[in-house]
């Protein structure tokens with residue numbers, strides 16, 4: 303006699319999933335907001351090194367989307383949902399330093415770096431908070447920090463003395 307096997311929707315204990323969601327959700331929302339503010343910057347940059355900065359900002363947007371996907375999918379892989387609807391992203395991105403309208407490249411780069419720095423704070427909190435809870439989720443946060451810090455360097459190199 304065979305009986306349908308019950309398949310768990312989670313791969314780890316609920317505490318781990320909850321911690322991953324708690325620490326990775328702010329990172330996802332910040333990165334999703336960066337995909338929007340980064341495009342805003344991509345479209346409105348003016349002045350020095352226009353084409354290089356314009357194209358670099360598109361790479362920042364693409365990378366941010368990829369990082370957000372990795373973090374969100376880690377939460378979902380552990381069995382929990384994430385609310386990354388527009389309202390949640392807008393609330394997280396409300397403090398973006400990227401202005402409306404055309405902006406000179408040096409100023410705009412500073413603004414995008416400020417947005418990245420805010421995400422790095424959440425990412426560092428995730429790395430620290432997940433350290434004794436779930437190293438696999440922590441690894442996702444570490445990978446995001448490495449990538450974001452690289453993009454930050456690429457931006458900063460345009461304005462650093």
Ligand SMILES: [Fe+2]
Pocket residue numbers: 344360
């Ligand atoms: Fe474009």
